[in-house]
Amino acid sequence: MFKRKVALGKFLFDYLHKEGINDAFGIPGDFVLPAFRHLEKSKINVITMTHEPSVGFAADAYARINGLGMAIVTYCVGGLNMLNAVACAYAEKSPVIVISGGPSPLDRQKDPMVHHKVRDFDSQKRIYEEVTCASTILLDPETAAAEIMRVVEEVKRQKRPGYIEIPFDLVDHEIILPKNSAAPISEQISDPEILEACLKQIAKKINNAKQPVIVAGIELQRYGLTDLASKLAGEYNIPIAATLLAKSVIKETNPLYIGVYSGVFSEPKCKEYIDSSDCVILLGAFISDVLLGFHTDKIDRKKAIILSTDKIQVGLQSYEDIEFKDILQGMVESKIKPRKDFKNPNPTKLYNILEQSEKKSPLNVESLFEILSTHLIEGSTVVCDTGDALIGAIGLRTDMRSHFLSDAYYLSMGFAAPACIGAMVANPDSKTFAIIGDGAFQMTGTELSTAAKYKLAPIVIIINNDGYGTQRHIVDGDFNNIHMWNYTKLCEMLNYGKAVRAHTKGDFDKALIEAVDYEELYLIEAIVPRDDCSKSLRRMGEALHKLRNPG
Secondary structure, eight states, X not given: OOOSEEEHHHHHHHHHHHTTXXXXXXXXXXXXXXXXXXXXXXXXXXXXXXXXXXXXXXXXXXXXXXXXXXXXXXXXXXXXXXXXXXXXXXXXXXXXXXXXXXXXXXXHHHOOOOTTOOSSTTHHHHHHTTSOSEEEEOOOTTTHHHHHHHHHHHHXXXXXXXXXXXXXGGTTSEEEOOSOSSOOOOOOOOOHHHHXXXXXXXXXXXXXXXXXXXXXXXXXXXXXXXXXXXXXXXXXXXXXXXXXXXXXXXXXXXXXXXEEEOGGGSOHHHHHXXXXXXXXXXXXXXXXXXXXXXXXXXXXXXXXXXXXXSOEEETTEEOOXXXXXXXXXXXXXXXXXXXXXXXOSSOOXXXXXXXXXXXXXXXXXXXXXXXXXXXXXXXXXXXXXSSHHHXXXXXXXXXSTTOEEEOTTTOOTTOHHHHHHHHHHHOTTSOEEEEEEHXXXXXXXXXXXXXXXXXXXXXXXXXXXXXXXXXXTTXXXXXXXXXXXXXXXXXXXXXXXXXXXXXXXXXXHHHHHHHTTOSSOEEXXXXXXXXXXXXXXXXXXXXXXXXHSOO
16 A cells, blocks of 8 residues: 555554544644645545643543544653543543654764753653553654554554654654555464353353342443444343443434443442342443442442453453453353343433423523433434533433543543543544533633634534532632633634523523524533532432541
8 A cells, every 4th residue: 555665654643543643632742743734635534722731631532432532742741741631531531642753863872952852862761651551652764664553553452642753853854664564463362171161150150149230331432342242232131231431332212221330429220220230231331449430339249240351350350351342242152041121220221391380480500411311312422521521411412422521530621621522533423412510610611612624613612610519519629719811712712603601401401492403603602500410410419528528
C-alpha cells in the first residue's frame, strides 16, 4: 500500500488512516507545525480546538465510538496540559494515539535551554509512560516506521492510549519502510485444558444458582464483545445489568435489561435484584469503588463469577492462561440450563408527556431527567459530565448501544463539553445531548467555540444549581460556591446557536421540543434549587459523607 521510501509525516498519517482514524483533534504549536502540515494533506480530517484538555477529551470520546482516536499537540506546554484527559482515557481503557511534536536530535546533543523543555528532553515521554501503554520518540529514521506500528498495535491490543513524539525536523525525512507495513496483533491463545475446566466450573455454578444475573462492564464494548454478552443472556434467559461506566453497552430496551448497578446509587429495583443474587456474573467490569457504590454493594465474592481481560475468577478460584473472548464464547456453547421464567423487576419506564397543570411547576433534577427521557429521539447520543449530570441520568435509557458516554470511573469534571464534540465528529448522524453541571461547564464549556467553528449542533443542558452540588452532599462549605455566569449569553458571544433559560418544567419541555429540530448549537440553562439533587446522588453523598467524615 505504501511506497518503499516516504516522508515520516506522510507515513504516520497514512498508516493511522488505514487503521481507521478519519478525524484528529489538536492544537498547533511550533514543534508540531511540520506534522500538522502533513496531517492537513492526509485523508484525516483535522478538528482544531481551543485548549489541550479539550483535545484529549474529544479524542477520547471519538475513540470510544470509533475504536481508535488521535490527539495531536505541541511539546510539553501542549502535551502536559492534556495529561489529565489522557489519564482519563488510560483509566477507562480508551484507545487514543497521542502525537506530540518535539525538539530535534541535534538540540538533544547540545542540551540547550530550548523553550517548552521542563527538566530534560525526555521529561514529557517519562511522564506519559504513566498514562500510556506504549511510547516512543522517533529519533532514528531507520526504526521510525516499526516504532509507529509497535505503538499503534499495542494501543489496539490493550485499548489504552499510546504516545508518539516526532522531532520537528524529522517529519519531512524520508524513511525506509519494513516489508510488512501492516503488522497484525498477535493472537493470544487460551490453554484448552484450563479453559475446559473453568467452563465446567462456571456452568456448575450458574446451574446451581436460583437467581443468576449478568453485570456488563465496559470491556465488552472496548473489545467488541457486546454481541457475545447479549447472546449469553438471551440463550439462557439470564437478566443483565450494566455498570455506570458501561451504561448503554447493552441495548437498554432489551427485555432482559434491568438497569445500572453501582451499589447504593443504583436503580433501587436493580440493586435489590443483584444484591439478592446467588450468582453475580461480572463481564468485563472494572471492580472499582464506583462500581461497588463506594463499598455499599452486597456482592458475595464467593458466589460471584468475575471475567475480564485482567482476571478470570470463579468464586474464590482464579484461572490463568485464559482469554476473555474465549471464555465468553465457551459459555455461549456450554451446558448451562436456560432459566424458565424471568419477570423483569425494573422494565423500561415510560414517562408521560407533561400535563398542562404541571408546566408551571418549578424544575428540579428528578423532573429534568424525566422530561428529557420523553425527548430522546431514536439514535440519540447522551454525554454526561461528572456529578448529578451523570448520577441523575442513571435511569435514562437510550435505544442504541454505546450511545451513552461518561467518565464514570475516573470522574474528571469538564469531560462532557469537549467529549460531545468528539462524539458528534465520530457519529455525525446522531443527535447529541450533553448534560453538564454549572461547575463542570465553567471548566471546559467555552470549547463550544469549536462546535460553532465546525457548525456542529449539540443540545447542551447546563444544570445550574449555583456551584459544586455533588460536593455539598459530601462536605459542604463556601468552597463549593462558584461565580454565577450568564450562560444564555454564550451563544451571543460565539455568534452561533440559541440559548434559553428554563425555570419551570414547562420551560424545559418547550425548549427541548425546539432543540431536537434545531440545526445549530442549542443551549438550555436549567435552573434547579441550590440544594436539590437526584435520589441517587443523595444516596451517594450520604455514603461518601460517612467515608470522608469517620466518627
